[in-house]
Amino acid sequence: MKRKLIAIAAATAGLAISSxxxxxGQCTRDSxxxxxDSWVAALEQGTMMTMQLGEWVSYEENFELxxxxxxxxxxxxxxxxxxxxxxxxxxxxxxxxVDSEIGKQVIATQFGAGFFGVGGFQNIVTGPExxxxxxDAFTGYVEDQDWGVVPEGERVGREELLAAANxxxxxxxxxxxxxxxxxxxxxxxxxxxxxxxxxxMPNEPGAIEIxxxxxxxxxxxxxxxxxxxxxxxxxxxxxxFRLENGALRYVHxxxxxxxxxxxxxxxxxxxxxVGN
Numbered sequence: 001m002k003r004k005l006i007a008i009a010a011a012t013a014g015l016a017i018s019s020x021x022x023x024x025g026q027c028t029r030d031s032x033x034x035x036x037d038s039w040v041a042a043l044e045q046g047t048m049m050t051m052q053l054g055e056w057v058s059y060e061e062n063f064e065l066x067x068x069x070x071x072x073x074x075x076x077x078x079x080x081x082x083x084x085x086x087x088x089x090x091x092x093x094x095x096x097x098v099d100s101e102i103g104k105q106v107i108a109t110q111f112g113a114g115f116f117g118v119g120g121f122q123n124i125v126t127g128p129e130x131x132x133x134x135x136d137a138f139t140g141y142v143e144d145q146d147w148g149v150v151p152e153g154e155r156v157g158r159e160e161l162l163a164a165a166n167x168x169x170x171x172x173x174x175x176x177x178x179x180x181x182x183x184x185x186x187x188x189x190x191x192x193x194x195x196x197x198x199x200x201m202p203n204e205p206g207a208i209e210i211x212x213x214x215x216x217x218x219x220x221x222x223x224x225x226x227x228x229x230x231x232x233x234x235x236x237x238x239x240x241f242r243l244e245n246g247a248l249r250y251v252h253x254x255x256x257x258x259x260x261x262x263x264x265x266x267x268x269x270x271x272x273x274v275g276n
Contacts, residue, residue: 027113029220032085032092035118039094039109046075054119061123062236062256063212063229068121076100080139082147082240082252084218084225088158090114093216093225095240095252097139103127104135106190106254108238110216110227122214122227124238124256126190131235131255131263134191141188145250147242150222156246158217164248165215165224165241171201172208182247189253197251210237230255233264 041050048069059068076098084093091112098105108124126133164180171177185197194200202208208231216225222243230237235255242250257263 027085027087027090029085029087032087032090032113033083035111035113036083036085036092036094038118039092039111040078040081040096042072043076043078043096043098046072048072052117054114054117057117057119057121059121059123061125062258063122063234071123071125074101076105079104079135080143082142084216084221084223084240086216086218088217089215091216093218093240095225095238095254097135099135106133106135106138108225108227108240108254110214110225124227124236124254126254126256129259130190130257131265132190132192137191137193138188141191141193142250142252145242147221147223147250149220150244154245155219155222156243158219160246161217161219161222161224161241161243162215164243164246165226165239166213168197168241168248168251169210169213169226169228169239172210173202174205175201175203176205180243180247182244182249185248185251187251187253189251190255197248208232231264233258233260235260235263 035051038051042048057068059066059071061071077100078096078098080097082095086092089112091110093108093110095108098107106126109121111118111121167177167179171179181197184195187194187197210228210230211234213226213228224241226239228237229235235258237255238253240252241248255263
């Protein structure tokens with residue numbers, strides 16, 4: 001309870017310990033793997049006590065300030081997970097399909113490591129009422145994808161990875177944006193599969209703006225996580241990108257609908273997304 005109160009009070013004051021180590025380059029893949037493992041254990045055991053939390057910790061769920069202890073209040077089984085590590089910012093990202101007493105969820109979580117412990121959580125949580133949600137289908141589509149470490153000679157740099165991710169997201173608001181789509185490039189959105197990543201994108205300028213983007217860039221895995229607010233209703237959204245040879249190969253998307261039917265997109269349906 002004391003940790004919950006500290007987390008809420010600190011976040012209200014806008015204090016989060018997530019970047020001091022990043023400023024001095026004190027992260028390694030091993031150290032970031034340790035904090036990822038502590039988060040995975042927290043999910044599986046239903047407790048915050050597996051993590052070495054910073055003195056001041058903020059936790060936002062679907063871009064709303066809430067309690068980390070409240071989220072980690074019961075154990076979950078992890079059916080699938082994807083882990084990314086950003087050595088420059090000392091941030092990590094974990095995408096997971098989980099099952100628990102309240103049912104299945106797809107969660108997308110960014111958090112960081114500082115001098116005093118883990119802190120600063122941004123968590124997108126999706127369930128049955130959210131966009132095209134089907135946790136089992138999501139797992140089935142993504143579990144055999146290769147998101148492993150790419151040989152150094154086959155990588156592009158951090159800025160090119162960010163440019164590719166931003167181009168994809170900018171394309172929703174500007175059809176003139178040149179996106180480096182690979183051939184093939186496949187997308188899994190909620191629980192729907194698109195054989196081409198460009199399917200479902202608007203063709204009119206100014207259709208969907210994607211703002212407040214937060215990034216985790218894993219150069220070794222040629223992957224980028226972007227948590228953001230999507231469209232006029234500012235829907236909490238996660239997009240995760242994998243590049244191969246500088247071109248987009250895989251895209252994962254999960255969007256929380258904030259209680260809006262079909263996320264407020266009456267003109268869009270699954271056929272628009274997957275091209276059925």
